[in-house]
Amino acid sequence: MYYNNKTVIYRDGKFVKASESTTDLYSQTMHYGYGVFEGIRAYATDNGTRVFKSKAHYERLKKSSELVNIPFDFEVQELVDVTYELLERNNLTDAYVRPLVFCDPNMSLSRPNKVSIMLCAWE
Template sequence: MQYFNSNTVLYLNGKFQKANNTTADIYGQSLHYGYAVFEGIRAYNTHNGTRVFKARQHFERLKRSAELVHMPFPWDVNDLIKQTYKLLEINNLKNAYIRPLVYCAPNMSLVAGTKTSIMICAWEWGAYLGHEQLKVCISSYERPNPKSTPMEAKVSGNYVNSILATTEAKSKGFDEALLLDMNQNIAEAPGANIFIEKNGRLYTPPKGHILPGITRATVIELCHILDIEIIEKHLTERDLKHADSAFFCGTATEIAGIASVDEYKFPLRWTDSLGATIQRTYKSLVLEKQNYEVII
């Protein structure tokens, strides 16, 4: 996929400049050690114009991620939101994926960086995992122990784990992976959280061994609005493979139904599932439609 061309503009340390004219330092601590933090944000073309969904929550989490790994974050969140809208306007993007990245200056030592830069870029990106229900496998890779790295921070280096899990899944003919935690409980997908449905209720793993996604929080909010019982609890592989239905959620993923996990096929038809209701409601929410047009 081509993420930019000769006309693409990005935001770098307070200035807008052509992507083709920007450089990265090969001695950078972020390049060598994965010591950087980032966000994934979506903008939607709504009837109210281009809207960045939950922009403040994403930039606040970017700031929090930097704080958790002791990276300086001297920028004002309100200004970053303003510059993001300007970036979309300059690039004539209405439906877009937005990637802010905070990275460090040259430093080959293993101590916290003292000087950071911020870059924001954006590109058109469709459904990250496609539009069909997914064939998923339990990965042989586990999510990191939360005592080894702050799981609530979106740290670049943590995503090597995600790359390995997705690559393994695709090499076996699956669409995506699902990782367990160190206690063999269900954790999350390489880039998304998971919900399972059983007997008219939704369940999702609790915080601790997962990235507590902003989309995950939105799904929980929608469950309260729609009077869907939602339970956060540790889930085993057996719980998953006795569930009626399941779905992934994330900013890039949005809401994506799961057809099967390993050999187990979920028995409930997707269109009859709570996940499908959430999917329709979520789409209405991000597009700022007044009527959710859902049937529970």
């Protein structure tokens, strides 16, 4: 299982329990795949947990969003910092981190009005 009742995710500026987070079933991302994501690895090292090329991953996430006309109003360094905090809150050292930018309800492929970001991680 990827999460349990204690698992925390980051969603739109807040850390929340994964089991209590929801999304709208009419989102553009759900219906059209109109969203972007990254796959990031974190490793346990002698110097603590290290996220592999985190800045490069978030810069690519931003570029991917821009290329498909999805607004990206998130700071890369803040997302890097949030990633380390997310891992710490979930007691993860060797982990997979999944940032996902997804759109609000809009049953067309036009530019979304509101965009959300979610970061989750699992062993």
